[in-house]
Amino acid sequence: MNHFQRKRGELCCEDVPLAELAAEVGTPAYVYSTATLRRHARVFKAALRGLDVLACFAVKSAPNLALLSLLAEEGFGFDIVSGGELYRALKAGGEADKIVFSGVGKREEEMEAALQARIHQFNCESEEELEQLSRVASRARKVAPVALRVNPEVDARTHPYVATALASSKFGVPAGRVRKAYRLAASLPGLKVVGLACHIGSQIDELGPFVEAAKKMRALFLQLRADGHDLRRLDMGGGLGVPYRERGRQPASPQRYGEALARALSGLEATVIFEPGRLLVANAGVLLSRVLLRKQGHAARKFVVVDAGMNDLLRPALYQAHHELEPVGRPRRGAEVVDVVGPVCESADVLAKRRRLPPLQAGDLVVLRTAGAYGMAMASQYNARPRPVEVLVDGRSWRVVRARESYADLVRGESV
Ligand SMILES: Cc1ncc(COP(=O)(O)O)c(C=O)c1O
Numbered sequence: 062m063n064h065f066q067r068k069r070g071e072l073c074c075e076d077v078p079l080a081e082l083a084a085e086v087g088t089p090a091y092v093y094s095t096a097t098l099r100r101h102a103r104v105f106k107a108a109l110r111g112l113d114v115l116a117c118f119a120v121k122s123a124p125n126l127a128l129l130s131l132l133a134e135e136g137f138g139f140d141i142v143s144g145g146e147l148y149r150a151l152k153a154g155g156e157a158d159k160i161v162f163s164g165v166g167k168r169e170e171e172m173e174a175a176l177q178a179r180i181h182q183f184n185c186e187s188e189e190e191l192e193q194l195s196r197v198a199s200r201a202r203k204v205a206p207v208a209l210r211v212n213p214e215v216d217a218r219t220h221p222y223v224a225t226a227l228a229s230s231k232f233g234v235p236a237g238r239v240r241k242a243y244r245l246a247a248s249l250p251g252l253k254v255v256g257l258a259c260h261i262g263s264q265i266d267e268l269g270p271f272v273e274a275a276k277k278m279r280a281l282f283l284q285l286r287a288d289g290h291d292l293r294r295l296d297m298g299g300g301l302g303v304p305y306r307e308r309g310r311q312p313a314s315p316q317r318y319g320e321a322l323a324r325a326l327s328g329l330e331a332t333v334i335f336e337p338g339r340l341l342v343a344n345a346g347v348l349l350s351r352v353l354l355r356k357q358g359h360a361a362r363k364f365v366v367v368d369a370g371m372n373d374l375l376r377p378a379l380y381q382a383h384h385e386l387e388p389v390g391r392p393r394r395g396a397e398v399v400d401v402v403g404p405v406c407e408s409a410d411v412l413a414k415r416r417r418l419p420p421l422q423a424g425d426l427v428v429l430r431t432a433g434a435y436g437m438a439m440a441s442q443y444n445a446r447p448r449p450v451e452v453l454v455d456g457r458s459w460r461v462v463r464a465r466e467s468y469a470d471l472v473r474g475e476s477v
């Protein structure tokens with residue numbers, strides 16, 4: 062359920078017509094719905110009622126301060142992967158004691174900043190990182206609360222670029238080495254072992270891989286406790302998928318996910334940490350763009366060139382991802398098969414390939430749906446294109462929560 066619906070034929074975000082927004086702020090623009098984000102946050106928490114939960118939003122998926130601040134208001138902590146994300150999370154009003162620092166490589170100054178802020182936990186991903194963190198903590202006369210991210214070797218059956226628990230993945234410590242790694246962690250002066258962590262991948266649409274991971278993690282957790290480690294937290298990562306397509310196979314619901322995980326992890330006497338990103342924010346955002354022109358290619362190939370490109374929304378080029386695309390105004394009668402492409406000088410700059418759409422003309426507004434997660438987060442200035450404006454709608458009102466970049470922004474910090 063999201064709040065991007067047609068009213069008298071015109072696509073709106075909550076009560077604001079998207080055409081009105083485009084006239085005010087221009088295109089391309091990311092537009093987010095407050096009601097959708099709050100609703101997703103509440104549905105997620107309600108789905109996990111059966112467990113003692115700490116929910117930490119994955120900042121990487123949508124790092125805008127206004128979105129983070131909304132989620133902090135909804136009681137979420139944050140999952141971060143860099144000093145920059147720590148800065149953002151704190152600036153947005155996030156509580157340090159609800160911040161988990163993930164990532165396969167952390168710089169020492171990033172560790173120091175997180176120690177100074179007194180974050181909830183560091184998720185380390187190698188024996189070397191444990192030693193490094195212990196050194197940094199000891200130097201700062203602190204003790205770092207730590208969990209080790211294990212690779213439970215579960216095939217998440219998702220796009221290979223977002224599967225993170227295959228035997229070949231760079232992430233986590235292989236399960237066979239975990240007990241030894243915990244003995245090491247327990248012996249290091251700058252660390253306090255508090256938990257165990259995993260994250261098996263992203264855009265996972267079936268429950269099987271999550272249940273398999275939960276069972277493996279449960280067994281390992283109990284084994285480590287029996288070894289004498291005082292584990293209190295089990296971090297199951299993020300990864301539940303969202304419906305990018307209007308029709309066809311739909312991902313498991315948060316309710317079924319919550320029930321399945323509560324069953325697999327019941328009676329563990331641990332706080333279960335979750336790090337959802339996409340699930341909360343993907344359908345709370347769209348990318349609003351304008352048609353620049355139509356172009357006839359070879360034979361019957363027709364192109365619709367829009368003013369948003371792969372630098373604004375990378376997912377189609379990077380993952381061959383599908384985003385539903387539709388006109389903002391009342392759709393014209395008829396249909397044609399077109400490639401909707403951006404202006405970037407790359408053949409990969411195709412936002413919608415061989416898509417059957419109502420006829421589009423120069424000047425029309427279109428939206429790419431489900432663009433709230435890993436959309437603006439992955440935007441770049443490639444081709445010297447300023448990044449889009451971000452707008453947050455709340456009922457009938459809206460505000461710019463990140464200004465469109467200017468040409469001066471493009472060259473900031475450079476010199477001739
Ligand atoms: C460690 C970690 N946690 C959480 C997430 C969020 O995943 P998602 O947005 O699929 O929920 C990611 C993203 O890949 C991640 O790497």
